[in-house]
Amino acid sequence: MSFLNEKEYVNLTRSEAREQAFMLLFSKSFDDEPLEMTIDEHSEMFIGGVCAYAQAVVTAIEDKEAEIDEDIKKYLKKGWSLSRISKPSLAILRLAIYEIKYVDNVPDSVAISEAVELAKKYTIDENKFINGILGSFNRDYQAEANKK
Secondary structure, rough: OOOOHHHOOOOHHHHHHHHHHHHHHHHOOOOOOOHHHHHOOOOOOOOOOOOOHHHHHEEEEEEEOHHHHHHHHHHOOOOOHHHOOHHHHHHHHHHHHHHHHOOOOOOHHHHHHHHHHHHHOOOOOOOOHHHHHHHHHHHHHHHHHHHO
């Protein structure tokens, strides 16, 4: 795996890093090659390569994909399945749910807001769908966390 060393450090805003992660997740949805190959093959499309945050998040999402997908399924309308969600929207949902559940230094509201912005940029009118799924997920997730 060609993770960055100190000489190749890429300094991006969190929004830019999140967008890189989205692009990698979206690209990965079209093939079955190992994640390392996807990262290597797509690093040239980003000035300075893929940042460490995007690499770490995408790797973690791949490890927790089944769990994250189960979280998404709970909030789909009756009769819907993951296969009915567009590939960009599914990548955005996976990224946001991962950040809500596992990235402590990203406020939930920021993860949701950034997901909606990605949806506005990369989908056709799916930002309300994404906002609805993430809002419902986050309310239930926070309610469950407050019980503990």
